[in-house]
Amino acid sequence: MAGDEGARRARRVTILGSTGSIGVNTLDLIRFAREQGEATYEVEALTANSNVGLLAEQARRFRPRYVAVADPSKQAELEAALDGLEVEIGAGPEAIEEAAARDADWVMAAIVGAAGLRPTLRAAKRGATIALANKECLVCAGDILKAAIAAAGGELLPVDSEHNAIFQVFDFERPERVSRLILTASGGPFRCWSKAEMAAATPAQAVAHPNWSMGAKISVDSATMMNKGLELIEAAHIFPISSENIEIIVHPQSVIHSMVEYVDGSVLAQLGAPDMRTPIAYTLAWPERMQSPSARLDLADIARLDFEAPDPERFPALRLAREAVRRGGVFPAALNAANEIAVAAFLNGQLKFLDIAAITEQVLDRVGRRNGPAMLSTLEEAVAVDEEARRLAAEAVAARAAA
Numbered sequence: 001m002a003g004d005e006g007a008r009r010a011r012r013v014t015i016l017g018s019t020g021s022i023g024v025n026t027l028d029l030i031r032f033a034r035e036q037g038e039a040t041y042e043v044e045a046l047t048a049n050s051n052v053g054l055l056a057e058q059a060r061r062f063r064p065r066y067v068a069v070a071d072p073s074k075q076a077e078l079e080a081a082l083d084g085l086e087v088e089i090g091a092g093p094e095a096i097e098e099a100a101a102r103d104a105d106w107v108m109a110a111i112v113g114a115a116g117l118r119p120t121l122r123a124a125k126r127g128a129t130i131a132l133a134n135k136e137c138l139v140c141a142g143d144i145l146k147a148a149i150a151a152a153g154g155e156l157l158p159v160d161s162e163h164n165a166i167f168q169v170f171d172f173e174r175p176e177r178v179s180r181l182i183l184t185a186s187g188g189p190f191r192c193w194s195k196a197e198m199a200a201a202t203p204a205q206a207v208a209h210p211n212w213s214m215g216a217k218i219s220v221d222s223a224t225m226m227n228k229g230l231e232l233i234e235a236a237h238i239f240p241i242s243s244e245n246i247e248i249i250v251h252p253q254s255v256i257h258s259m260v261e262y263v264d265g266s267v268l269a270q271l272g273a274p275d276m277r278t279p280i281a282y283t284l285a286w287p288e289r290m291q292s293p294s295a296r297l298d299l300a301d302i303a304r305l306d307f308e309a310p311d312p313e314r315f316p317a318l319r320l321a322r323e324a325v326r327r328g329g330v331f332p333a334a335l336n337a338a339n340e341i342a343v344a345a346f347l348n349g350q351l352k353f354l355d356i357a358a359i360t361e362q363v364l365d366r367v368g369r370r371n372g373p374a375m376l377s378t379l380e381e382a383v384a385v386d387e388e389a390r391r392l393a394a395e396a397v398a399a400r401a402a403a
């Protein structure tokens, strides 16, 4: 009811990665809620890596109590940009953790990559509600993060569109009634490209996602379909279901954001236009719902919904992720770290597109020959695997560049 919505108490929010695609969309919803006179959101902290210009603009508009930039060399520039504004300023990786530690009820984890793990864990340990966009955190340290959230009595709300869709239709009271999860994948910009064309793909072509506007790293992951591999591992952490019962299907329109099949054959889905403000709004207002300026679905205009099986030959990342989650232990963290290094090398022009999965496979093979823990249960263990896989991946990138 409108009255109840109006009476909702102000929620204090922190956005880790406020200058990225997810961060900007989250702030747009806060702006919209303020303009509608809806529930208010007080901003505790905003953070960035190095984009001081946008961070300062956001601080002037949303008036956080604290802002932090991970790159310490940007401190003076940030201080100058915020001159005259009443706000505490921090710089360096510890300052991002300090932002996460501050007293916000709701924290958007939207830093890209494993760099988001420590701050997200810090927020989890004090019982904050974690709106999780940063899927790499779950892939490299899912058991550790979930244990921290459970111990502190917090919540994990999935922001990733597929997981948010499943979260909306999954019967958590009776999980034994669920027989299968069906993750939808757009197929990315190279869905219809031959392997020879993919071999020559440029970074600009790889980041040109057909449906979603996102940061560069996740866009390349969509192009290799490693994004869906990471999402398979993410889903196996969030929902009480084995990865063997999670299917991936290509759905080029990105309208059905994922599905849950029940034991009687019923399939429940969440649909929507491809606009991240919808799943973000779901987590921002949770357990209520809020008005959102998100694009609306026009099914007559879309006219048709297509589905096809993914091609394992052109998209080997799917097999690598499935093997990593089946083997468990060090493998998901190594997969993630190797992929991060290979994607960065591709974006820098040091690596060919198809070499991203090849490097990742090479690192997994080398990691598989060593003895690692059967399960990662401390942050130190996860960080050690991450660092070792990054080192192996960097070596493999250098070897290819020299060849």
Ligand SMILES: NC(=O)C1=CN([C@@H]2O[C@H](COP(=O)(O)OP(=O)(O)OC[C@H]3O[C@@H](n4cnc5c(N)ncnc54)[C@H](OP(=O)(O)O)[C@@H]3O)[C@@H](O)[C@H]2O)C=CC1
Residues within 6 Å of the ligand: 016, 017, 018, 019, 020, 021, 022, 023, 047, 048, 049, 050, 051, 052, 070, 096, 109, 110, 111, 112, 113, 115, 133, 134, 135, 136, 159, 160, 161, 212, 213, 214, 215, 216, 217, 218, 276
């Ligand atoms: N974009 C989307 O629609 C979706 C994204 N996700 C996930 O959400 C996460 C964020 O994605 P997206 O918003 O696209 O990414 P972007 O690259 O657009 O933004 C990343 C954010 O993280 C900050 N950042 C980068 N590196 C560091 C670091 N080392 N320390 C601290 N902050 C850092 C960036 O700061 P700066 O701007 O200064 O570089 C920026 O604020 C990813 O894990 C992605 O997989 C999931 C589903 C959809």
Ligand SMILES: CC(=O)[C@@H](O)[C@H](O)COP(=O)(O)O
Residues within 6 Å of the ligand: 160, 161, 162, 184, 185, 186, 187, 188, 212, 221, 222, 223, 227, 228, 276
């Ligand atoms: C918006 C979102 O959740 C992305 O993870 C999206 O799913 C990427 O598209 P792909 O389906 O091409 O990986």
Ligand SMILES: [Mn+2]
Residues within 6 Å of the ligand: 160, 161, 162, 231
């Ligand atoms: Mn997704």
